Amino acid sequence: MSTTSIGLIGIVVLVALFIIRMPIAFAMAAVGFVGFSLVTSFKTGLAVLPRDIFEQLTSYSISAIPMFILMGYYAFSAGLGTRLYDAAYKILGHVRGGLAIASIFACAAFGAICGSATATAATMGKLAIPAMKKYGYDDTLSTGVIASAGTLGILIPPSVIFLIYGFMTEQSVGKLFISGIVPGIVLAICMSMAVYLMCLKNPGLGPKGEKSSFKVKFKAAVAVLDVLGLFVVVIGGLLLGFFTPTQAGGVGAAGAVLVGLLRRELTWKAFIHNTLEAVRTSVMILTIIACATVFGKFMTVARIPFVVSDWVASLSVPHFVTMGVIIGIYLLGGCFIDAIPLIILTIPILFPIVLSLGYDPIWFGVIIVLVTCMGVITPPVGVNVYVIKGIAREVPLETIFKGIFPFLLAIIVTAVILMFFPMLATLLPSLVE
Amino acid sequence: FSAPIELKWSNYFPVPAMQSKICEQFIRDIEAKTQGKVKFSYFPAGTLLSATKIYDGVAQGIADIGFSNISYTLGRFKQTETLDLPLGFPNAWVANHVANDFYKKFKPKEWDKVHVIAMHTSPVNVIMTASKPVAKMSDLKGMTIRGQGYIGEVVGALGAVPRAIATPETYDAVLKKVIDGIYIPMETLRAFRFGEVTKHITECWPIGQVYTFYLVMNKDTWNKLPADVQKVFNEYPFEDKLAVTWNDIDIDGKQLGMEKKINFIQLSPVEAQKWIKAADTVVEKYVKNMVSQGYKESEVRGWIKYARERIDYWLKKQREAKIKSSTGPDDVRIK
Amino acid sequence: MQAFEKFSRALARYFEWVGAAGMLIMFVVNLVDVFGAKVFRQPLPGALEVLGFALLVTIAPAIAHGLFLGTHLSIDFILDKFPRWLRAVINPLIFLACLILFVLICWQSYVYGGSLYRAGEMGSSSKIPFFPFAYILSISCIPAILYFAVQIMKCFKAEK
Ligand code: NA
Ligand code: NA
Numbered sequence: 001m002s003t004t005s006i007g008l009i010g011i012v013v014l015v016a017l018f019i020i021r022m023p024i025a026f027a028m029a030a031v032g033f034v035g036f037s038l039v040t041s042f043k044t045g046l047a048v049l050p051r052d053i054f055e056q057l058t059s060y061s062i063s064a065i066p067m068f069i070l071m072g073y074y075a076f077s078a079g080l081g082t083r084l085y086d087a088a089y090k091i092l093g094h095v096r097g098g099l100a101i102a103s104i105f106a107c108a109a110f111g112a113i114c115g116s117a118t119a120t121a122a123t124m125g126k127l128a129i130p131a132m133k134k135y136g137y138d139d140t141l142s143t144g145v146i147a148s149a150g151t152l153g154i155l156i157p158p159s160v161i162f163l164i165y166g167f168m169t170e171q172s173v174g175k176l177f178i179s180g181i182v183p184g185i186v187l188a189i190c191m192s193m194a195v196y197l198m199c200l201k202n203p204g205l206g207p208k209g210e211k212s213s214f215k216v217k218f219k220a221a222v223a224v225l226d227v228l229g230l231f232v233v234v235i236g237g238l239l240l241g242f243f244t245p246t247q248a249g250g251v252g253a254a255g256a257v258l259v260g261l262l263r264r265e266l267t268w269k270a271f272i273h274n275t276l277e278a279v280r281t282s283v284m285i286l287t288i289i290a291c292a293t294v295f296g297k298f299m300t301v302a303r304i305p306f307v308v309s310d311w312v313a314s315l316s317v318p319h320f321v322t323m324g325v326i327i328g329i330y331l332l333g334g335c336f337i338d339a340i341p342l343i344i345l346t347i348p349i350l351f352p353i354v355l356s357l358g359y360d361p362i363w364f365g366v367i368i369v370l371v372t373c374m375g376v377i378t379p380p381v382g383v384n385v386y387v388i389k390g391i392a393r394e395v396p397l398e399t400i401f402k403g404i405f406p407f408l409l410a411i412i413v414t415a416v417i418l419m420f421f422p423m424l425a426t427l428l429p430s431l432v433e
Numbered sequence: 434f435s436a437p438i439e440l441k442w443s444n445y446f447p448v449p450a451m452q453s454k455i456c457e458q459f460i461r462d463i464e465a466k467t468q469g470k471v472k473f474s475y476f477p478a479g480t481l482l483s484a485t486k487i488y489d490g491v492a493q494g495i496a497d498i499g500f501s502n503i504s505y506t507l508g509r510f511k512q513t514e515t516l517d518l519p520l521g522f523p524n525a526w527v528a529n530h531v532a533n534d535f536y537k538k539f540k541p542k543e544w545d546k547v548h549v550i551a552m553h554t555s556p557v558n559v560i561m562t563a564s565k566p567v568a569k570m571s572d573l574k575g576m577t578i579r580g581q582g583y584i585g586e587v588v589g590a591l592g593a594v595p596r597a598i599a600t601p602e603t604y605d606a607v608l609k610k611v612i613d614g615i616y617i618p619m620e621t622l623r624a625f626r627f628g629e630v631t632k633h634i635t636e637c638w639p640i641g642q643v644y645t646f647y648l649v650m651n652k653d654t655w656n657k658l659p660a661d662v663q664k665v666f667n668e669y670p671f672e673d674k675l676a677v678t679w680n681d682i683d684i685d686g687k688q689l690g691m692e693k694k695i696n697f698i699q700l701s702p703v704e705a706q707k708w709i710k711a712a713d714t715v716v717e718k719y720v721k722n723m724v725s726q727g728y729k730e731s732e733v734r735g736w737i738k739y740a741r742e743r744i745d746y747w748l749k750k751q752r753e754a755k756i757k758s759s760t761g762p763d764d765v766r767i768k
Numbered sequence: 769m770q771a772f773e774k775f776s777r778a779l780a781r782y783f784e785w786v787g788a789a790g791m792l793i794m795f796v797v798n799l800v801d802v803f804g805a806k807v808f809r810q811p812l813p814g815a816l817e818v819l820g821f822a823l824l825v826t827i828a829p830a831i832a833h834g835l836f837l838g839t840h841l842s843i844d845f846i847l848d849k850f851p852r853w854l855r856a857v858i859n860p861l862i863f864l865a866c867l868i869l870f871v872l873i874c875w876q877s878y879v880y881g882g883s884l885y886r887a888g889e890m891g892s893s894s895k896i897p898f899f900p901f902a903y904i905l906s907i908s909c910i911p912a913i914l915y916f917a918v919q920i921m922k923c924f925k926a927e928k
Contacts, residue, residue: 017862018842018843019843019846019847020847020858020862021842021843021844021846021847021858021859021862022842022862022865022866023840023841023842023866024840024841024842024843025840025841026840026865026866026869029869029873030865030866030869033869033872040494040495041494043493043494044493044494044495046872046876047490047493047494047495047876047880048495049872049873049876050873050876050877050879050880050902050905050906051486051489051490051493051495051880053873053877053905054824054877054880054901054902054905055483055485055486057823057824057827057828057905058820058821058823058824058901059820059823060816060817060819060820060823061599061602062823063794063819063820063822063823066791066794066823066826066827067794067795067798070791070795158605158609163602163604163605166626167447167604167625167626168447168448168449168478169449170449170626172626172629173604173605173608173626173629174608174629242609242610242611242806243611243802244606244609244611246798246819247798247801247802249798250794250795250798250799250802251799251802253795254795254799272788275788275791275792276784276788278791279784279787279788279790279791279826279830280784280830280833280834280837280839281839282791282826282827283787283826283827283830283831283834283839284834284839284840284841286823286827287827287831287834287840288841290827297481300476300480300481301441301474301476301481303474347448348448348477379843380843386841389841390839390841393839396844397841397843397844489883489887504892505892506887506889507889507890507891507892507895508887508888508889508890508897509887509888509889511888577805577811581892581893582892582893585892585893594810594811594813595813595893596811596816596893597814597816597817597892597893598816
């Protein structure tokens with residue numbers, strides 16, 4: 001049997017294991033291990049298993065994820081999230097789905113400091129989901145909106161995906177970063193419209209509140225100055241390059257503890273409880289990431305991404321069809337493989353094709369990131385959905401995936417808009433030199 | 434006629450980088466010379482094994498061939514780490530030849546688990562800064578400079594604060610001013626796009642420090658290769674090609690820096706002596722450390738002495754061959 | 769049987785406390801590093817590696833308690849539609865697969881730790897050796913193995 005067919009069978013087996021309720025993480029590690037052993041040897045498969053898990057679990061860049069989760073939990077237990085959303089409710093509550101829309105823009109703001117879709121969803125989810133629940137929002141909407149809006153973290157700079165794409169294709173990382181800003185705003189608007197339309201059709205999803213007077217709004221805004229202060233320190237610190245993401249998460253967590261102590265809202269018991277909760281959520285996410293690496297190595301050694309890319313290169317169809325096929329591949333691939341290895345393995349072969357078809361490399365970078373945004377929320381391997389599930393444990397996975405759907409459409413609409421108006425991505429970068 | 438022997442080649446450099454291109458060239462050449470008896474699967478950009486795991490991964494058979502450097506695995510190649518010290522390597526061409534001489538002379542037992550195809554080295558590290566120029570050693574005080582292993586030790590000895598950051602993440606760190614600069618060869622101006630984020634380069638080749646690289650093969654894989662295939666590997670000029678490539682890409686990087694109007698700074702002779710003195714503390718620290726681990730001091734000093742002798746020898750050879758480099762004394766350096 | 773389950777659960781909980789300690793170490797080391805770097809221009813040497821090691825200490829020991837709490841994700845809405853007898857066949861097989869996986873990770877991390885010990889590899893700026901952390905990963909698998917053993921026993925007990 002050829003290595004490629006072992007790889008394809010591996011994908012089928014993985015999906016089958018998901019269906020019969022093997023935990024996602026362990027299914028990926030198991031299939032990855034067996035597959036790697038079949039392609040190479042049992043001895044080599046055994047060597048890969050501890051090494052990949054060990055490497056992921058000792059990686060500094062990944063340590064940003066638990067730090068932001070910790071920040072989220074501390075901020076939550078210090079009552080920051082509740083007050084923030086009380087204020088948002090007083091200011092935007094009279095709009096249908098107003099809190100969900102506020103959350104999208106909060107994710108966008110957070111995305112401006114954080115390069116990862118996962119961390120954005122984790123932090124915002126911890127704050128936003130309980131608050132939306134309090135105001136009677138439906139679980140489908142509240143979890144779906146955060147899982148999806150979290151993807152703004154990789155579209156709005158800084159962004160891990162743009163960084164990797166820049167290195168792979170020799171494009172200016174600075175220009176790529178800038179190119180994500182306008183599409184990021186467009187996507188945030190499209191998502192907000194999705195919320196509004198959903199709530200128009202089914203008002204029970206995000207109930208309308210009473211309209212508050214200006215005085216009440218102003219008072220509510222003043223009450224959250226400390227939250228804004230913390231946000232400004234974390235956001236500003238990262239934007240000005242004062243902190244790495246891990247550092248920013250740690251500073252944010254410390255700030256939240258400090259505010260909680262000053263306002264006497266944080267007890268010792270709550271501190272310990274929330275530390276443990278942060279550990280549990282981090283464990284769930286990082287176990288998946290570590291085990292996904294083992295599966296990714298199997299796909300790599302089975303040469304699946306190479307085979308697919310070679311096939312595209314051999315197509316002879318009109319340009320836009322080829323582009324459609326390429327986007328389709330990333331969409332499909334994003335369902336099973338983590339975005340980063342997928343890009344690293346396919347870009348070398350697909351990028352020259354894209355260039356030869358006459359597409360702009362910066363524009364294609366934005367498209368890749370948009371498609372990656374879809375990948376992190378589509379089943380069965382949709383990391384952001386799992387992150388949200390880790391935070392809102394009582395909500396069934398099915399409900400979250402259902403909640404994703406309108407926002408998936410919003411991402412597709414954004415991609416179509418970019419197809420017709422490529423300058424939305426390319427104009428800003430062309431202005432800087 | 435039998436099925437070709439399949440070999441997995443692992444490298445951590447991104448695809449467009451010259452270090453990746455030369456691996457591809459080796460692959461094409463070996464495949465042609467063995468007339469299809471050997472077929473490679475090439476895994477660039479750390480897709481099969483990351484930089485830190487390449488040696489161990491090759492020893493375990495996860496990949497058959499690996500290309501990485503020893504600073505990622507501090508402590509594993511204790512004797513070879515001599516070559517990572519600031520011994521005054523003038524440039525890549527000289528350093529590459531010295532590294533191979535060193536390996537062949539001492540055959541350090543730390544390489545016993547693999548078959549060494551060739552040793553090689555990066556070009557000489559220079560100090561690239563974004564915030565302010567560094568003309569004197571005292572300018573480095575309080576600056577945070579990226580460097581790991583012995584490269585980081587030298588950063589510390591020169592008075593700056595070393596910071597270990599993975600190379601691909603360094604661009605962002607400089608851009609966001611998380612660090613003030615990088616202690617790295619000029620070829621990265623293009624390969625890792627550092628030319629976009631740095632403004633000044635201090636060419637501190639008088640302390641001449643390089644990253645020591647290796648190209649190794651899994652031992653079982655090597656032993657199982659037919660004699661004629663082994664012969665192709667043995668006769669192929671890996672060492673010379675690597676020396677030329679490392680030398681050329683650093684020249685290319687420097688020329689890119691010139692186009693980008695980067696401010697190049699040479700150390701004055703007085704200042705160079707200060708730097709050498711500071712860098713020597715790292716060499717002494719290495720000796721002390723090795724002695725504390727049971728090596729004889731005379732033996733360790735012997736390795737250092739040998740490396741320095743070979744530096745002089747190959748610099749003379751370079752002058753004879755009229756080969757130009759990005760760094761080094763006036764007569765061999767491009768300006 | 770019940771005593772065995774109680775013991776496994778308690779062990780997993782103790783391991784989770786190690787994880788919580790790891791999280792607080794990350795938190796503190798991170799803060800010392802930031803304040804050192806930004807206020808005193810003197811970051812904590814090797815902080816990045818210490819954070820990486822602390823990450824492993826946070827995650828690995830706490831994996832098993834997550835199993836008892838049911839926080840590890842699986843897709844349950846499809847299997848729920850399967851007939852009862854089929855689920856009774858599938859469940860022990862899944863637990864067995866997970867048990868084998870964790871036995872392999874436990875064993876191989878131990879072997880890997882030994883190889884890191886012999887190689888003498890350490891963090892390039894912190895000078896902290898790698899091998900103890902591979903051993904921590906290995907030991908962390910033990911409560912997880914016990915969890916799956918308990919679940920398999922429960923499956924057979926339920927059938928009787
Ligand atoms: Na971002
Ligand atoms: Na997906």
